[in-house]
Amino acid sequence: MPVNALDVENVSVSHxxxxxxxxxxxxxxxxxxxxxxxxxxxxxxxxxxAILGLQNYHGKIKLFGYxxxxxxxxxxxxxxxxxxxNFEPNFPATVYDVVAMGIxxxxxxxxxxxxxxxxGCCWNRIFATSSKxxxxxxxxxxxxxxxxxxxxxxxxxxxxxxxxxxxxxxxxKEPLLMILDEPVTGxxxxxxNKFYSVLRKINKENKITIVWSSHDLTAISDLATRVACMNRxxxxxxxxxxxxxxxxxxKTYSESAMQMHMHKHDL
Amino acid sequence: MNLEILSYGFMQRGLLTGIVxxxxxxxxxxxxxxxxxxxxxxxxxxxxxxxxxxxxFLNIYPIWTAFAVSVSTALxxxxxxxxxxxSGDAAIAVLLSSGFAMGVLLISASHGFTxxxxxxxxxxxxxxxxxxxLLIVAVSCGVIVxxxxxRKPLIHFTFDEEQAKVHxxxxxxxxxxxxxxxxxxxxxxxxxxGILLISALIVxxxxxxxxxxxxxxxxxxxxxxxxxxAVIAGITISYYFNLAPSGTIVMLxxxxxxxxxxxxxxxxxxxxxxxxxxxxxx
Numbered sequence: 031m032p033v034n035a036l037d038v039e040n041v042s043v044s045h046x047x048x049x050x051x052x053x054x055x056x057x058x059x060x061x062x063x064x065x066x067x068x069x070x071x072x073x074x075x076x077x078x079x080a081i082l083g084l085q086n087y088h089g090k091i092k093l094f095g096y097x098x099x100x101x102x103x104x105x106x107x108x109x110x111x112x113x114x115x116n117f118e119p120n121f122p123a124t125v126y127d128v129v130a131m132g133i134x135x136x137x138x139x140x141x142x143x144x145x146x147x148x149x150g151c152c153w154n155r156i157f158a159t160s161s162k163x164x165x166x167x168x169x170x171x172x173x174x175x176x177x178x179x180x181x182x183x184x185x186x187x188x189x190x191x192x193x194x195x196x197x198x199x200x201x202x203k204e205p206l207l208m209i210l211d212e213p214v215t216g217x218x219x220x221x222x223n224k225f226y227s228v229l230r231k232i233n234k235e236n237k238i239t240i241v242w243s244s245h246d247l248t249a250i251s252d253l254a255t256r257v258a259c260m261n262r263x264x265x266x267x268x269x270x271x272x273x274x275x276x277x278x279x280x281k282t283y284s285e286s287a288m289q290m291h292m293h294k295h296d297l
Numbered sequence: 298m299n300l301e302i303l304s305y306g307f308m309q310r311g312l313l314t315g316i317v318x319x320x321x322x323x324x325x326x327x328x329x330x331x332x333x334x335x336x337x338x339x340x341x342x343x344x345x346x347x348x349x350x351x352x353x354f355l356n357i358y359p360i361w362t363a364f365a366v367s368v369s370t371a372l373x374x375x376x377x378x379x380x381x382x383x384s385g386d387a388a389i390a391v392l393l394s395s396g397f398a399m400g401v402l403l404i405s406a407s408h409g410f411t412x413x414x415x416x417x418x419x420x421x422x423x424x425x426x427x428x429x430x431l432l433i434v435a436v437s438c439g440v441i442v443x444x445x446x447x448r449k450p451l452i453h454f455t456f457d458e459e460q461a462k463v464h465x466x467x468x469x470x471x472x473x474x475x476x477x478x479x480x481x482x483x484x485x486x487x488x489x490x491g492i493l494l495i496s497a498l499i500v501x502x503x504x505x506x507x508x509x510x511x512x513x514x515x516x517x518x519x520x521x522x523x524x525x526x527a528v529i530a531g532i533t534i535s536y537y538f539n540l541a542p543s544g545t546i547v548m549l550x551x552x553x554x555x556x557x558x559x560x561x562x563x564x565x566x567x568x569x570x571x572x573x574x575x576x577x578x579x
Contacts, residue, residue, distance in 0.1 A: 082463050106465030117456050118331050120507050122516035131453040131464075138465055183511060203464070 033095040033149045035060045035207050035239040036081065041089035043076040049262060050076040053089070056258055056267040058207070058241055060151060063233045065254030065270070066243040072261040074243040075113070078211050081241075082110055094206065095149050106134060107142045109200025109208040109238075111193060113215055119185050125195050126180040129167050132199035139204070146206065163202075170198040173236075174228050190214060190221030197228060201236075208232070210242040222246070229253055247280075302536050310430045311422040311532055311542070318489045319498065319524040321437040323506075324444050325482045326499035327517050328475065330507070331455050333385065337476075339496035340389040341483045344370045344396030346492050348484075349417050350403035359417070360432065363484045370396065371480040372473055379469075420491030420543030422532065433485045440478050440485070451475065452513055489528070490543040498524065501550040505557045509566060523553055 036058040043051040051073040058064050068074050079085035083105055090097070093104045109132075123131075134142075161169075171177050174194040179187065184195060193213050200208055210229075214222045226249055232238050233253075244250055250257060250270070257273040259266040266279050273279060302308045329337055348366030352359025370392065378388050404414065416424055425433070444451070454461040454471050462468045486495050502524040503516075510516025531546030560566065 084459055084462065102465070105463065108463065110460065110463050112459075115457055115460065118333065121331055121456060122507050122510045122513055123452070123456060124512045127452075127513050128456070131449075131456060131460075133449075134464070181511065199460075 032060065033151055034058060034092075035062070035094060035151075036241065037090070037092040037095070038077075038081070039090040039092075041077065041080060041087050041091060043073065043080050043085055043087045045076070051080070051087070051260075052263045054260065054264045055089075056264060058239060058256075060239055061233075061237055061255075063229070063240045063242065063253060063255045064258060065250035065256070066241065066258045066260065067245070067247065067250060068243070068260040074260065075211055077260075078110075078209050078241075078243070081209065082108065094146060094151055096145060100145055103138070103141050104145060104206065106138050107203060107206045109197075109203060109205035111196045111200055111208070111210045111213045113212045114189075115192070115196055117184070121183075121185065123184055124181050125171070125176055125184055125187065125198075126167060128184050128195055129170055129180075129198045129202055130163070132170075132202040133163050133166065134203045142206070166202045166204075167198075170201040173201060173231065174198045175224065188217070188221070190217035190225065193217070194225065194228065197225075197232075201232065201238075205238055207239045207241065210240065212243050212245070215245070222249070226253060302533065307423050307425070308532070308536065310425050310427070312529065314425055314430050314433050315422055315489055315528040315532055315542075315546075316525055317434050317437040318486050319502075319528040320521050321440050321482050322486055322495075322498040323502050323520040323524040324441060324517060325479050326503045327506075327520055328451060328455050329479060329499055330503045334479075335500050336386070336389045336393075336496065337479060338483055338499040340392040340396070341367050341371055341480050342487065342492045342495040343393045343400075345480075345484055345487060346417070347396040347399035347403070349414065349487075349492075350400035350407075353414065354403045354407045359413075360429070360484060360487075363487070364481065366396075367480040367484055368477050371476040375472060375476050416491075417487055418491050418493055419541065420487070420489055420494065422489045422542050423536075425488050429488060433488060436481055436485045440482055443474075443478060447471065447474070490546060494543050494547050497547040497550060501547070501554050502527070505550075505554045508557050508561050523550070527553065 034057040038057065039055050040053045041051060041055070042049065042053050054073075054077060066074055066077075076085060080087035081091055083102065091101070093101050093108070096104055168177070171180055174197050176191065176194055176198060179191065179195075184192060187195060197208075197210075197213070214225045217225075229240065229242065230253055233240050242254070251274055254270050256268065257266065257270050258264060259273065259279060266273055266276070303312075326338070329335060345363045345367045348363030349359040351357075351366060352362035355362065374388050374392055377383065378385070383391075450461065450466040450471055453464060454466055454468055454475075458468055482499075483495055486498055490498055502520040505523055506516045506520035510519050527546050527549040531549050532542050534540065534549075535542040535545040
């Protein structure tokens with residue numbers, strides 16, 4: 031039986047006693063593009079932060095079947111693009127510099143590769159191991175369409191371009207899994223569409239497993255292979271077609287999203 | 298050109314120490330400025346004053362006590378900030394005043410104010426003896442080599458701590474190492490510009506180079522060049538015009554900053570951005 035890329039079992043996250051994620055369980059198979067939907071405040075970011083080791087949680091999370099130290103080793107091979115990367119606006123790094131930060135040390139690559147081979151998973155690496163770091167960086171910049179921006183300061187780029195640069199930064203580490211937390215919230219449609227084509231490309235051509243949260247149901251229905259719907263608890267996890275065929279589920283999602291929206295305005 | 302000043306031993310020592318220290322300050326300073334820890338150097342230098350006073354009080358070579366007090370305080374305050382979530386500026390204020398107060402207290406309890414003490418407050422690069430020179434050069438080279446070794450994780454950590462953590466960088470250990478290096482740098486710099494002007498050496502060349510530089514490496518190299526030039530020119534000018542080297546060096550750095558600021562506002566550095574825009578659209 032193939033090992034899942036990610037197993038989340040009964041995971042709960044609380045902030046100062048308030049439950050943000052309540053006993054959520056799901057798994058992600060290798061090569062999946064899982065779209066996670068849920069209103070603002072549904073706990074998506076808290077769940078991602080728990081997976082990434084940035085947040086304390088109750089329950090069990092496994093990466094390629096591994097926990098503990100091996101989990102931590104494999105974690106460095108997870109690409110993560112948050113809603114917004116908060117960096118110092120004066121940071122003099124160019125786009126190239128930022129992407130270069132994603133390069134993993136040889137030691138980590140070797141350790142990770144050994145673990146992945148051990149668990150019998152197919153690691154579809156996007157770049158040849160022998161290629162030089164500079165080639166990997168150029169390749170990642172090409173995938174996200176930022177080749178001509180490489181010598182510009184990261185702070186000079188628009189929000190959408192910055193997010194593409196951060197995806198490139200995640201790509202150079204030859205990720206086993208990418209976690210994207212509403213990566214194109216607040217950017218214009220044109221940039222969103224470019225971003226979605228990058229997402230499709232890295233999932234289909236580079237065979238990278240992706241977990242992606244978004245409010246854009248049209249994009250989810252176009253790109254995702256599986257869908258999870260949550261609002262502190264998990265309401266649905268399964269095939270995309272099943273989710274979009276389930277009118278009740280869509281209604282529940284829309285209503286909870288609307289309630290959350292109204293609640294925010296009440297405040 | 299008259300190179301008479303290089304024939305004096307004290308000048309050779311002063312220039313050597315000044316150059317090495319300015320390189321170290323620029324390198325560590327760029328990280329401090331980008332992490333918004335600009336005043337951390339200032340606070341540490343005030344703590345170092347306490348350490349120096351302790352040395353005089355206990356009759357120990359004061360640089361050793363300054364090293365011990367500064368490094369342990371830097372590590373302690375980092376730990377405290379993490380566990381109590383005290384904001385950065387408040388932690389710096391506490392550090393600055395308590396360090397200086399400790400110094401004043403110890404000095405009043407011992408011999409009172411001496412010339413030696415004033416040399417630490419205002420700098421005395423031309424009074425540096427062989428022992429000081431060797432120690433400062435060795436320590437500075439140690440800091441430079443360490444920074445070059447850890448540059449990749451340190452840049453990532455400075456850019457975004459959380460991303461660095463996910464990437465597998467041991468951010469906590471790295472942070473402790475970094476503040477310890479900053480503390481050591483501050484002590485090594487005391488002789489050059491004095492406790493009261495250290496933060497100028499950490500901050501000024503870097504905020505100037507950030508306005509000009511494109512790319513991390515280039516920005517750091519510009520900062521080092523500015524700093525080294527200011528130190529060489531400052532020591533030379535102070536020799537010929539009989540001025541205090543510390544004040545001359547810092548005023549030169551201020552001048553560099555002001556000129557760059559004016560040039561930036563005049564649009565001299567925006568040219569490159571337009572060129573990039575053109576190449577991006579083509």
